[in-house]
Amino acid sequence: MDHEYVVLGGVNRAQIGKYLASTASVVSGLLVWALLQAVDLAKGLGLSTNLPPVILSLIGAGTVYTVLYLIFRRWIWRVPLVAGWLKVADLSGTWICDGHPFPRPNSLAIEWKGTMTITQDWDKVRIHLDAGLSKSNSDVAGLVSDPIEGFALLYSYRNEPKPGQTELSAHRGFAKLIFAKDLKTGKGDYFNGDGRHSSGTLTLRRQ
Incomplete structure (x- = not known):
């Protein structure tokens, strides 16, 4: 079974979580703003629009963070520039x-x-x-x-x-x-x- 491992001498993992949380907040805000702008534009064109609250909740910061973390965990950390900054070797x-x-x-x-x-x-x-x-x-x-x-x-x-x-x-x-x-x-x-x-x-x- 795969198991957790310790990283010594690299970027603190808790700090990575903070970076991702901050990014998720910004991305979520931009997505909500873009969606509301699209709704206003549709209304301006005379189109019937209905934006259920569940749609906004799906692009909330928590959901965005989960997606960003999954992408980071599987792929982003392996990018040479990112791995060099993190000081983590991809030995897979x-x-x-x-x-x-x-x-x-x-x-x-x-x-x-x-x-x-x-x-x-x-x-x-x-x-x-x-x-x-x-x-x-x-x-x-x-x-x-x-x-x-x-x-x-x-x-x-x-x-x-x-x-x-x-x-x-x-x-x-x-x-x-x-x-x-x-x-x-x-x-x-x-x-x-x-x-x-x-x-x-x-x-x-x-x-």
Whole structure:
């Protein structure tokens, strides 16, 4: 399931809500004015007009805000200029992932390849990793805008073996990924526990 994520180092989300509320008030006022002007014009032309109050309520500030927020949440925040101002990276898409476990005594961990799929909008995100023998999904995440390192994605996840993989056990883990400025590659570390004690590095490239 997609879940909320924290944004650190970017524009405060509450401030975005205030901007949208102010814009909604202005847009709503202009729409009401334009509609009333149209009614007056129709009457001036001798046309029969009837403007039910429900029409005015439909273009009220609350409705306009809802529409603006939906558009902003799904599309506007992704526009490069807007994303640059917000300091939020659009990481959605498919990433080819290579895992390199750290050597440990008696460890059976081997290098692996997988596909990471990230779904993201302004409010929610989900990081899904198909590693061949198992799959994992994020449950908590945070996106950090660092002026030195760039964008970093930190998240915890739950990994579950695929059916038939009896030698593997479900476990929880944590990963930190740092993305290049062009958002085409990334690298980071992962740490597993609670069922599979292992750790290593990850390299990503956008498909």
